[in-house]
Amino acid sequence: MENKNEQDGQIQIELPEEVAQGTYSNLAIIAHSSSEFVIDFVRILPGLPKAKVKSRIILTPEHAKRLLYALNDNINRFEAHNGVISVENPAGFMPPINGPIGEA
Secondary structure, rough: OOOOHHHOOEEEEOOOHHHHHOOOOEEEEEEEEEOOOEEEEEEEOOOOOOOOOEEEEEOOHHHHHHHHHHHHHHHHHHHHHHOOOOOOOOOOOOOOOOOOOOOO
């Protein structure tokens, strides 16, 4: 017997607790080939010369473009509600790896 969700074309998505907590990243490195896009999410900590990739996502070109559209849509809705997100020099941005150490 076919599941009603399958008939409706809906997919049930499960979010395990350890994934639901998320992973903080303050840098994304994007590379691509003719068949895939690879996004490495990195966490850079002030004063440390080494950064670790915390997660790697591999997408088809079609899914990468869908992600671009989805991010653009969400950013537009966020800015409509919260104001424009200010980004200095978005092209070629690279955070300082050996920059000043932050103080609390």
